[in-house]
Amino acid sequence: MRVMAAVEWGMLALGLFGLLTSSVFLGMVIVGARRFRREAVRQDAALGSGPEFLPGVSLFKPLHGDEPSLEAHLRTFFEQDYVDHVAENGVSRVEILFCARNEEDAGLKVARRVAAEYPGITTQFVTSGEPWAANAKVCSLVAMAKVATHDLWVISDSDVRVAPDYLRHVVLPFADESVGASTCLYRGIAAGGGLWAQLEGVGMSIEMSSGVCASLLTEPVSFALGPTMVARRACIEEVGGFESMAEYCADDFVLGNWIAKTHTVALSGHVIDHMVLNVDFLNSMKHQVRWMKSTRFSRPKGHFGTALTFGVPFGLLAWAGALLLGMPLLGWGALLFGVMGRVLQAWVVGKYVVRERQLWRTMLLFPVRDLMGIVFWALSYTSNRILWRGEVYELVEDGKMRPVVR
Numbered sequence: 001m002r003v004m005a006a007v008e009w010g011m012l013a014l015g016l017f018g019l020l021t022s023s024v025f026l027g028m029v030i031v032g033a034r035r036f037r038r039e040a041v042r043q044d045a046a047l048g049s050g051p052e053f054l055p056g057v058s059l060f061k062p063l064h065g066d067e068p069s070l071e072a073h074l075r076t077f078f079e080q081d082y083v084d085h086v087a088e089n090g091v092s093r094v095e096i097l098f099c100a101r102n103e104e105d106a107g108l109k110v111a112r113r114v115a116a117e118y119p120g121i122t123t124q125f126v127t128s129g130e131p132w133a134a135n136a137k138v139c140s141l142v143a144m145a146k147v148a149t150h151d152l153w154v155i156s157d158s159d160v161r162v163a164p165d166y167l168r169h170v171v172l173p174f175a176d177e178s179v180g181a182s183t184c185l186y187r188g189i190a191a192g193g194g195l196w197a198q199l200e201g202v203g204m205s206i207e208m209s210s211g212v213c214a215s216l217l218t219e220p221v222s223f224a225l226g227p228t229m230v231a232r233r234a235c236i237e238e239v240g241g242f243e244s245m246a247e248y249c250a251d252d253f254v255l256g257n258w259i260a261k262t263h264t265v266a267l268s269g270h271v272i273d274h275m276v277l278n279v280d281f282l283n284s285m286k287h288q289v290r291w292m293k294s295t296r297f298s299r300p301k302g303h304f305g306t307a308l309t310f311g312v313p314f315g316l317l318a319w320a321g322a323l324l325l326g327m328p329l330l331g332w333g334a335l336l337f338g339v340m341g342r343v344l345q346a347w348v349v350g351k352y353v354v355r356e357r358q359l360w361r362t363m364l365l366f367p368v369r370d371l372m373g374i375v376f377w378a379l380s381y382t383s384n385r386i387l388w389r390g391e392v393y394e395l396v397e398d399g400k401m402r403p404v405v406r
Contacts, residue, residue, distance in 0.1 A: 005325075009321070011317050011318070012318055015316070016334065019338055022314060028213075029348065030348050035216055043270075059077060059094060059156065060097050060141060062141060063108055074110065077162060078117070080162075081168065092122045094121065097124045097144040098123070099144045101131070101136075103127055126143045128140045134400070138243075151233040161273040170228055179264045181265045183223070183229055183256060184225065184270045186271060187204070187355075194280075200278060202369045211309075221256070222260035223257055226252035236259075249400070249401045271355060293395060294395070296395075297396075297399040310370050312367050315334050319332065342367040347363050
């Protein structure tokens with residue numbers, strides 16, 4: 001009996017402690033979201049006043065096969081209001097580079113078809129061959145870097161959709177010569193619908209963005225986010241070029257982190273759409289666990305502390321402990337507190353940071369995603385292997401990875 005009582009009190013104490021730590025995190029998110037919103041408004045005002053800052057840009061688009069609505073997503077990059085300006089030296093102010101492993105790649109064929117509709121925009125198509133390093137995406141970046149004309153590089157994943165003013169926003173920080181790189185947040189869009197895709201999208205929109213907002217209070221930006229990374233050619237060359245990142249899983253984090261050691265990394269107030277491609281349960285779960293494992297190896301200390309930011313799991317733990325101890329009011333109050341805290345978090349981040357288009361749905365789904373988050377976190381410690389585009393890799397120290405020979 002004494003052992004059971006100790007377990008029950010332990011459950012209650014741990015649950016209440018987790019509610020405290022997750023509430024502190026929530027407070028940091030709210031303050032960080034306010035700071036982010038204030039900076040986003042300042043950037044919008046700067047964009048609308050004074051002379052326009054429109055440097056030449058080389059836009060890198062690595063491809064690997066076809067994807068749902070790929071044609072429509074690629075077209076948004078050709079329809080930037082940035083490209084209406086006069087070309088320089090025979091090359092349009094924006095050149096778009098596409099790279100796949102070979103000419104027969106289905107995604108590259110889609111890109112050629114879209115590019116043919118915009119003859120006024122300089123476009124190059126490159127092949128990288130079979131990957132010569134663990135990170136196939138970085139192998140494509142190396143190939144594109146060799147032919148890029150401009151000195152400001154915008155790297156964007158294939159599964160994103162952008163607004164016409166995207167480029168003008170993400171290059172704006174480079175008017176300051178001290179800025180070496182910039183990045184931006186994104187909304188998770190479950191274009192194909194489905195509960196699992198929507199939950200994954202909520203994780204992208206709220207959980208990931210919350211972490212960024214909280215980090216704004218503790219340190220300068222020292223990372224980049226894969227859907228959009230912008231960097232000066234010179235800064236990338238200073239850190240050894242893309243070749244130096246080819247063995248890392250989280251190439252986006254590495255790029256921003258290395259550049260941040262000598263230059264400022266800016267966070268744009270602009271937000272883009274990141275399409276959720278995993279619509280079924282199993283693929284969605286594997287994808288989210290892969291993210292967690294990548295973070296675990298890239299930022300081990302921060303990842304370990306992530307467990308203390310989830311509110312709903314600790315609310316459930318406190319609820320169970322309190323009920324077993326005969327304190328139902330405390331239990332239900334703790335659970336309600338945990339759930340409503342995540343609803344508030346989704347409202348603040350969804351409304352003022354990523355500007356969610358379906359805010360109420362996001363607020364309802366996020367407590368569920370918060371509960372799932374602790375499961376993904378725990379699973380990230382069960383193995384150092386990940387599945388990426390059909391290939392199995394093993395994560396090793398410092399976030400590097402190597403193919404697993406089967």
